Amino acid sequence: xxxxxxxxxxxxxxxxxxxxxxxxxxxxxxxxxxxxxxxxxxxxxxxxxxxxxxxxxxxxxxxxxxxxxxxxxxxxxxxxxxxxxxxxxxxxxxxxxxxxxxxxxxxxxxxxxxxxxxxxxxxxxxxxxxxxxxxxxxxxxxxxxxxxxxxxxxxxxxxxxxxxxxxxxxxxxxxxxxxxxxxxxxxxxxxxxxxxxxxxxxxxxxxxxxxxxxxxxxxxxxxxxxxxxxxxxxxxxxxxxxxxxxxxxxxxxxxxxxxxxxxxxxxxxxxxxxxxxxxxxxxxxxxxxxxxxxxxxxxxxxxxxxxxxxx
Ligand code: NDP
Ligand code: OXD
Numbered sequence: 001x002x003x004x005x006x007x008x009x010x011x012x013x014x015x016x017x018x019x020x021x022x023x024x025x026x027x028x029x030x031x032x033x034x035x036x037x038x039x040x041x042x043x044x045x046x047x048x049x050x051x052x053x054x055x056x057x058x059x060x061x062x063x064x065x066x067x068x069x070x071x072x073x074x075x076x077x078x079x080x081x082x083x084x085x086x087x088x089x090x091x092x093x094x095x096x097x098x099x100x101x102x103x104x105x106x107x108x109x110x111x112x113x114x115x116x117x118x119x120x121x122x123x124x125x126x127x128x129x130x131x132x133x134x135x136x137x138x139x140x141x142x143x144x145x146x147x148x149x150x151x152x153x154x155x156x157x158x159x160x161x162x163x164x165x166x167x168x169x170x171x172x173x174x175x176x177x178x179x180x181x182x183x184x185x186x187x188x189x190x191x192x193x194x195x196x197x198x199x200x201x202x203x204x205x206x207x208x209x210x211x212x213x214x215x216x217x218x219x220x221x222x223x224x225x226x227x228x229x230x231x232x233x234x235x236x237x238x239x240x241x242x243x244x245x246x247x248x249x250x251x252x253x254x255x256x257x258x259x260x261x262x263x264x265x266x267x268x269x270x271x272x273x274x275x276x277x278x279x280x281x282x283x284x285x286x287x288x289x290x291x292x293x294x295x296x297x298x299x300x301x302x303x304x305x306x307x308x309x310x311x
Contacts, residue, residue: 014175095277
């Protein structure tokens with residue numbers, strides 16, 4: 001069975017090792033050194049160069065090396081008949097839950113303002129509003145694997161949690177909103193907004209001036225989904241006007257974030273380098289090997305995405 005790994009910039013040799021550890025019969029090549037493109041039946045991919053997957057005429061399935069698949073569907077030559085699976089993995093979920101809880105707590109405890117006080121050598125324990133977690137309203141855009149798990153963790157910490165998804169949900173401790181009206185209702189009752197949507201034509205640019213205007217003044221934003229969700233030109237005006245009080249961004253339209261980008265130095269923006277959560281080959285390679293076995297035995301591909309919905 002011939003497998004290609006196309007993940008420029010990732011540790012492809014690590015993936016090769018972990019795949020081989022789980023199935024020593026696989027014949028694994030790392031792009032661009034593919035010995036026989038005509039033999040490749042499965043590909044592991046992360047941000048593959050445009051057209052690269054179209055070179056494999058007998059490709060049966062592509063395994064995204066992340067939860068998102070936008071990096072595949074962006075390729076105009078992506079072979080549309082090929083099945084696509086994404087990562088759903090307890091470690092990836094745990095990493096995102098940790099990131100979201102970390103940054104929600106940071107806002108809840110007014111940490112950005114306390115950091116500024118320390119810089120100015122100011123001791124003032126009264127400067128910040130006292131709110132209990134159940135008085136802090138967190139709104140999560142996207143209630144899938146990651147959004148739902150982050151919401152459950154925040155609800156367990158007693159936060160007032162709401163979430164928005166395409167279809168309504170019934171989740172303990174999370175108020176569910178859906179559709180365009182549901183989005184406005186959620187925004188109106190959100191102090192800390194977390195974006196965990198997939199990037200699709202429907203969600204591109206959703207974090208924009210109009211959305212910010214629907215939040216209570218002074219709300220905070222955490223975007224751990226994709227840079228394409230944010231209209232970058234709308235962010236600094238919203239922060240400077242006070243409509244937003246602080247933002248944490250893990251993802252950007254251009255990654256790495258260019259060194260001269262204004263987000264780096266803005267006092268109300270926290271930048272992290274797209275590492276909210278990272279796929280761990282040690283657990284995900286096993287799932288990929290199982291996925292290959294499922295396709296080979298005529299079963300449904302586990303963790304398959306819907307190519308029409310794009311997630
Ligand atoms: P899922 O596919 O499990 O969940 C997606 C959620 O978004 C679902 O609840 C879905 O609704 C909702 N949704 C999709 N489209 C719309 C829409 N048009 N309107 C309203 N809701 C919508 O994805 P995951 O939770 O696994 O991952 C989310 C994203 O997080 C990934 O696509 C990726 O971009 C990002 N990510 C970022 C990482 C990082 O390190 N920064 C790491 C991992 C992922 P419904 O339930 O009704 O279908
Ligand atoms: C992912 C990511 O989609 O790391 O998994 O961004």
